[in-house]
Amino acid sequence: xxxxxxxxxxxxxxxxxxxxxxxxxxxxxxxxxxxxxxxxxxxxxxxxxxxxxxxxxxxxxxxxxxxxxxxxxxxxxxxxxxxxxxxxxxxxxxxxxxxxxxxxxxxxxxxxxxxxxxxxxxxxxxxxxxxxxxxxxxxxxxxxxxxxxxxxxxxxxxxxxxxxxxxxxxxxxxxxxxxxxxxxxxxxxxxxxxxxxxxxxxxxxxxxxxxxxxxxxxxxxxxxxxxxxxxxxxxxxxxxxxxxxxxxxxxxxxxxxxxxxxxxxxxxxxxxx
Amino acid sequence: xxxxxxxxxxxxxxxxxxxxxxxxxxxxxxxxxxxxxxxxxxxxxxxxxxxxxxxxxxxxxxxxxxxxxxxxxxxxxxxxxxxxxxxxxxxxxxxxxxxxxxxxxxxxxxxxxxxxxxxxxxxxxxxxxxxxxxxxxxxxxxxxxxxxxxxxxxxxxxxxxxxxxxxxxxxxxxxxxxxxxxxxxxxxxxxxxxxxxxxxxxxxxxxxxxxxxxxxxxxxxxxxxxxxxxxxxx
Amino acid sequence: xxxxxxxxxxxxxxxxxxxxxxxxxxxxxxxxxxxxxxxxxxxxxxxxxxxxxxxxxxxxxxxxxxxxxxxxxxxxxxxxxxxxxxxxxxxxxxxxxxxxxxxxxxxxxxxxxxxxxxxxxxxxxxxxxxxxxxxxxxxxxxxxxxxxxxxxxxxxxxxxxxxxxxxxxxxxxxxxxxxxxxxxxxxxxxxxxxxxxxxxxxxxxxxxxxxxxxxxxxxxxxxxxxxxxxxxxx
Numbered sequence: 001x002x003x004x005x006x007x008x009x010x011x012x013x014x015x016x017x018x019x020x021x022x023x024x025x026x027x028x029x030x031x032x033x034x035x036x037x038x039x040x041x042x043x044x045x046x047x048x049x050x051x052x053x054x055x056x057x058x059x060x061x062x063x064x065x066x067x068x069x070x071x072x073x074x075x076x077x078x079x080x081x082x083x084x085x086x087x088x089x090x091x092x093x094x095x096x097x098x099x100x101x102x103x104x105x106x107x108x109x110x111x112x113x114x115x116x117x118x119x120x121x122x123x124x125x126x127x128x129x130x131x132x133x134x135x136x137x138x139x140x141x142x143x144x145x146x147x148x149x150x151x152x153x154x155x156x157x158x159x160x161x162x163x164x165x166x167x168x169x170x171x172x173x174x175x176x177x178x179x180x181x182x183x184x185x186x187x188x189x190x191x192x193x194x195x196x197x198x199x200x201x202x203x204x205x206x207x208x209x210x211x212x213x214x215x216x217x218x219x220x221x222x223x224x225x226x227x228x229x230x231x232x233x234x235x236x237x238x239x240x241x242x243x244x245x246x247x248x249x250x251x252x253x254x255x256x257x258x259x260x261x262x263x264x265x266x267x268x269x270x271x272x273x
Numbered sequence: 274x275x276x277x278x279x280x281x282x283x284x285x286x287x288x289x290x291x292x293x294x295x296x297x298x299x300x301x302x303x304x305x306x307x308x309x310x311x312x313x314x315x316x317x318x319x320x321x322x323x324x325x326x327x328x329x330x331x332x333x334x335x336x337x338x339x340x341x342x343x344x345x346x347x348x349x350x351x352x353x354x355x356x357x358x359x360x361x362x363x364x365x366x367x368x369x370x371x372x373x374x375x376x377x378x379x380x381x382x383x384x385x386x387x388x389x390x391x392x393x394x395x396x397x398x399x400x401x402x403x404x405x406x407x408x409x410x411x412x413x414x415x416x417x418x419x420x421x422x423x424x425x426x427x428x429x430x431x432x433x434x435x436x437x438x439x440x441x442x443x444x445x446x447x448x449x450x451x452x453x454x455x456x457x458x459x460x461x462x463x464x465x466x467x468x469x470x471x472x473x474x475x476x477x478x479x480x481x482x483x484x485x486x487x488x489x490x491x492x493x494x495x496x497x498x499x500x501x502x503x504x505x506x507x
Numbered sequence: 508x509x510x511x512x513x514x515x516x517x518x519x520x521x522x523x524x525x526x527x528x529x530x531x532x533x534x535x536x537x538x539x540x541x542x543x544x545x546x547x548x549x550x551x552x553x554x555x556x557x558x559x560x561x562x563x564x565x566x567x568x569x570x571x572x573x574x575x576x577x578x579x580x581x582x583x584x585x586x587x588x589x590x591x592x593x594x595x596x597x598x599x600x601x602x603x604x605x606x607x608x609x610x611x612x613x614x615x616x617x618x619x620x621x622x623x624x625x626x627x628x629x630x631x632x633x634x635x636x637x638x639x640x641x642x643x644x645x646x647x648x649x650x651x652x653x654x655x656x657x658x659x660x661x662x663x664x665x666x667x668x669x670x671x672x673x674x675x676x677x678x679x680x681x682x683x684x685x686x687x688x689x690x691x692x693x694x695x696x697x698x699x700x701x702x703x704x705x706x707x708x709x710x711x712x713x714x715x716x717x718x719x720x721x722x723x724x725x726x727x728x729x730x731x732x733x734x735x736x737x738x739x740x741x
Contacts, residue, residue, distance in 0.1 A: 040612060040635065040636075041637025042636060042637075043637065044635075046636075086637070117703075117704060119704075120701065120703050124634075124636065128635065130695070130697040131615060131619050132615060132618075133688070134618045134622055134687065135614045135615050135618035137688060138617070138618055138621065138686070139614060142593040143678060143679065144590070144677045146603055147596040147679075148590040148592070149591040149599050150544040151541060151544045154543050154544040154545075155541075155543075
């Protein structure tokens with residue numbers, strides 16, 4: 001590709017070639033404009049436009065191509081066709097490329113030269129076309145199930161494997177039974193060790209409130225083994241508190257707290273039993 | 274070998290139909306029998322081979338050609354098929370038997386797929402109550418006990434899993450519908466081996482057959498109608 | 508025919524292992540391959556044949572025997588299978604599997620993966636000049652024509668995609684090296700991952716050919732962890 005950069009950038013941008021391109025570009029734009037959706041992105045569109053130049057992609061005039069593309073976008077604007085953002089991004093980039101190709105190189109600018117950019121674009125187009133071509137050749141090969149066929153009635157009894165995993169029907173049914181049994185009493189299982197659920201806290205507190213004739217500190221209801229680890233204690237406290245609120249709402253117990261952050265205590269509602 | 278001059282038989286037919294030479298006919302019969310999922314009748318062969326062909330003769334040649342080979346041409350009722358030579362059947366049965374029990378996670382996942390298919394991974398996780406590792410699914414896929422079914426027409430279009438013929442084979446089931454329902458599981462004492470702690474209420478509102486019924490209403494239920502996802506591959 | 512005396516090779520082995528004569532081995536390989544719809548690897552054959560057998564040699568004999576027949580022995584990556592001869596496809600209408608129409612995007616993506624593997628999604632998008640939808644990759648994965656290869660050792664460690672043996676099998680390719688036009692494309696530099704020119708400073712640290720060199724040497728290139736695909740074989 002090293003030799004291509006010279007090619008795609010015509011020295012006389014608006015020579016005869018430019019005129020021809022103007023016409024073909026307009027025609028192409030008109031033909032293509034109706035079918036923007038049919039293109040798989042700006043590169044695809046560029047590739048299509050490049051075909052109008054009827055030359056080897058290695059010889060393509062990137063400048064002319066840029067003009068064609070810009071004309072296409074202009075036309076789309078005129079027709080008030082909404083172009084996807086990437087088409088506009090490409091247009092902006094091509095406009096930039098065009099200016100780079102037309103203006104004499106600025107020695108101060110250390111960015112890539114217009115020729116480099118053009119060469120890369122030509123490379124991308126060529127590569128995309130090559131892949132399209134390869135795809136077509138691939139799809140045209142003798143294909144299994146269309147052109148060639150496998151044994152229709154394989155006889156292998158058991159596939160040969162290094163390790164064979166087995167399970168009996170009983171295993172399967174037991175596993176399912178196990179799951180469904182679990183399902184019946186544990187609809188939502190959170191198997192996380194450091195989490196006490198509100199349901200668990202409720203289940204624990206319900207039978208206990210009977211004994212809370214007098215004000216008792218909430219913290220004394222935390223289950224055994226949940227006080228030491230801070231994470232567990234936090235979870236247990238929160239769950240227990242939520243459970244207690246729930247019970248208070250149901251009118252089963254009373255709560256009190258003497259001040260912000262003061263301990264919370266609870267007792268059974270007197271009139272309840 | 275292929276164009277060997279066994280063709281003379283053909284000369285009997287005035288070459289009105291220009292049937293291919295017998296060697297070609299033999300190749301054709303060979304290919305058709307090979308690729309067909311079922312034994313093929315002479316009538317079928319006649320219909321599929323070029324006009325004027327003589328499959329009966331081709332079969333005779335073919336049978337001779339495979340005499341003593343690892344594969345033989347056999348007659349199955351009115352039809353013909355290739356079959357492994359009987360003395361080599363041990364090769365078919367041979368499995369490198371290093372059997373290992375499926376892990377609990379795998380068997381549970383498999384059970385859920387079998388009972389609930391087509392089922393998405395999220396649904397499996399919901400039923401199991403814990404995440405399903407990629408490895409578990411992969412293992413079952415690799416064993417070819419499950420395969421990917423249709424995509425669910427819900428947001429995200431998740432893939433579903435269904436059990437395969439291989440699964441049915443292994444468990445000697447005619448279809449996944451043959452799996453015992455919850456009622457039968459309970460009758461067999463399988464459901465009660467871990468009594469629910471809170472007792473009472475579970476017995477009544479058991480997930481019930483009605484729910485079970487659903488499981489297989491989905492027409493994607495078993496392999497059959499929703500054939501292998503891909504193109505020809507297999 | 509079956510016990511033809513190609514056996515001498517075996518005599519070299521003092522009959523320590525008492526491998527069956529080559530003619531028998533050939534029959535066995537024939538039976539095993541015939542019985543399977545999927546390609547069988549040499550490793551599998553070795554495991555299934557009696558100890559001391561030499562399936563590779565048996566395969567050579569077998570291939571010759573089926574030359575020009577209606578069914579042929581083909582190589583698929585590291586594995587072998589019998590397949591019907593392509594010129595007889597016209598007989599197979601009935602066996603033809605309804606192929607799911609692949610979208611243009613899917614076909615192109617597949618080709619790019621095949622020719623550029625291992626390739627990341629970003630690279631595919633760079634080549635096509637447009638985003639690759641999740642569904643496209645999923646579809647190819649589901650068809651088991653591509654699979655996930657190694658992660659690329661670049662920032663973000665993106666996964667790469669490679670084609671599978673199923674892909675080779677489907678497109679009648681012996682290996683990924685046999686992709687049509689691969690050599691020419693490589694020679695033309697069209698398989699290079701050429702970074703866009705972005706000023707002097709980046710020139711130096713461009714992703715470079717060195718990484719590219721990996722494409723088919725990288726052992727992730729093809730098929731399982733099978734060592735060969737790239738440089739090995741042929």
